[in-house]
Amino acid sequence: MSGVLSAPETPVPTVAPVVVPxxxxxxxxxxxxxxxxxxxxxxAHRRGETTFRLSTGSDAVVLPDFVVPVAVTAWxxxxxxVLLTALAAWYAYGRRRVPLWLISLYILVIVFGFLAWAAAGKTLPIPGLLAGSLALAVPLIYGALGGVIGERVGVVNIAIESQLLGGAFCAAVVATLTGSPTLGLLAAMVAGAAVGAVLAAFAIVYFVEQVIIGVVLNVLVAGLTSFLYSQVLQPNAATLNTPPRFDRLPIPLLSDIPIIGPVFFRQTFLVYLMYALIVIVSIAMFRTRWGLRMRAVGEHPKAADTVGIDVGRTRFVNxxxxxxxAGAGxxxxxxGNGIAFNQEMTAGAGYIALAAVIFGQWHPIKAxxxxxxxxxxxxxxxxLKVVGSPVPSEFMLMLPYLVTIFVVAGVVGKSRAPAADGIPYIKS
Incomplete structure (x- = not known):
């Protein structure tokens, strides 16, 4: 109606666009x-050629060696x-995250060039290099899987080192006494779970700072195993510290695949169990009710409690x-290698596994x-030491830790941990 005054329009507030740095x-x-x-x-300019050996003498299909000129390959x-770096800068300029494939390709290019330069005039056995890498990565993967589960549920697990060390000790003793590597594996899992229970009790029940209790557990287990080693294992090495090892179990057909077969499918039960755990944890974490509850407790424990999830119990069990x-690792x-236990033989592997958790952005596959x-x-x-590389041995000893710093400090970018990670939940 023309005689009715219309209410003044309410101005719509403008929302400033979010600027991503x-x-x-x-x-x-x-x-x-x-x-x-x-x-x-x-x-250190080097000349000649580097030979990459792609097959072993026992392979069903023998691949020819791959020979590259050193100088050309390096440059x-x-x-x-440099081109990949420029592409990464382009992503950063556009306020986008540098994709994982670009970082992976960069690492592959640098490693290939470095190997060609460092092994000039020599032959590099690629299957042996990769198989040895997998062998050294197996305990790290076990530890990283344990770290992912613990932190996804909201508990910072600095104690991976103690779980690995306690597992190594118990596996050696039990496997020696029983003559069964399988029983040694079970004992290691019990030892790791026991350390996890202590961590959970102090962090979840008594609300102790989780980083501090993790460090304390690492020191405690290191001291305890060192004492038992010197006082018990050394005087009785023949009866307490001569563990048997798992036999290698080649998988028919798969073990004959060039390069991949000898590396991944001529392994022991421990490695095959690791493959299964990677798949199980990945599927369970993102496709099951257990995984949903675990992630809910780690992200928003109060909301999880509201819908009936027992936060404390869920955290403790996980x-x-x-x-x-981690203890199995x-x-x-x-x-795993038929080696007697020695003091602090894990040599910081638990901390590198924790770095893998962060680098992998709390995801089992990426970790x-x-x-x-x-x-x-x-x-x-x-x-490189075997092939007589000119790289100083001191630098090679630092290499794993330099890589750790490289990927955690520079490659990960901005990585978000679970929202309630490390925060104790006090029910109101």
């Missing part, structure tokens, strides 16, 4: 490593790394499961890939 961390780190590699090639790798998986150090990268870096020093 540019993250230059990954491109900067890639620039640093490209420049360092270029300087190495310039200062092509440098140019390719931290014990995580400890059992400790078996690799003793029963596994990160652990494989660390295993490759650890084995690379052994392989």
């Amino acid at each position: 540019r993250n230059w961390k990954t491109p900067v780190v890639l620039v640093v490593f490209s420049v360092l590699f270029a300087l190495v090639v310039l200062i 092509v790798s440098i140019v390719a790394s 931290v014990m499961i995580a400890g059992a998986i 400790g078996t690799v150090f003793t029963v 596994t890939l990160a652990a494989l990268l660390f295993g490759f870096a650890s084995n690379l020093q052994n392989t």
Whole structure:
């Protein structure tokens, strides 16, 4: 109606657009490593050819050796790394995350160029290099899987090192007493679960700072196993510390595939169990009710409690499961290779596994890939030492830890942990 005054229009508030800051961390780190590699090639110029041996004498299909010129390969790798770095900078300039495939390709290019340069005039056995890398990565993968489960449920697991070490100790003793590697594996899982139970009790029931209790457990288990080793195992090595090992079980047909077969399918039960755990944890975490409840407790425990999920019980049980998986990884150090237990023989593997959890962004598959990268870096020093590389031995000993710093500090970018990770839940 014309005589009715209309109400004044309410102004619609304008929402300022969210500006995502540019993250230059990954491109900067890639620039640093490209420049360092270029300087190495310039200062220590090497000539000749490098031979990459792709098959072993026992392979059903023998592949020919791959021979590359050292200088050309090194400089092509440098140019390719610069181009990939420029592409990473383009992603960063556009306020987008640098994709994982680009980082993986960069690592592959740099590693290939470095191997060609470092092994000039020598032959590199690729199946042996990869098989050794997998062997060193197996305990890291077990530890990383345990770390992912623990942190997804909201408990920071700094105690992976103690779970690996306790598992190695118990596996060696029980396998020696019983003559059964399988019983040694079960004992290692019980030991890891026990450490997980202590961590859970202090972190969930008594609300102790989780990082502190994890560090304390690492020191406690290291001291306890060292004492028992010197006072009990050394005087009775023949009866308490001569563990049997798991036999290798080649899988028919699959073990005959060139390169892949000898590396992945001529392994022991421990490695095949690891394959199964990777699949089981990945599916269970994202496709089952258990995984949904676990992630809900780690992201928003109050909301989970509201819908009837017992937050404390869920966390406690999952931290014990995580400890059992990490403890199984400790078996690799003793029963997995038929090696007697020694003091602090895990040598910081638990901390590298924790780095793999962060690098893998709290995802079981990505954490596994990160652990494989660390295993490759650890084995690379052994392989280059065998072929007589000119790289100083001190640098090669630092290589695994340099790679750890590289991927965690520079490659991961901005990574978000579960929202309630490390935060105790006090029911109101």
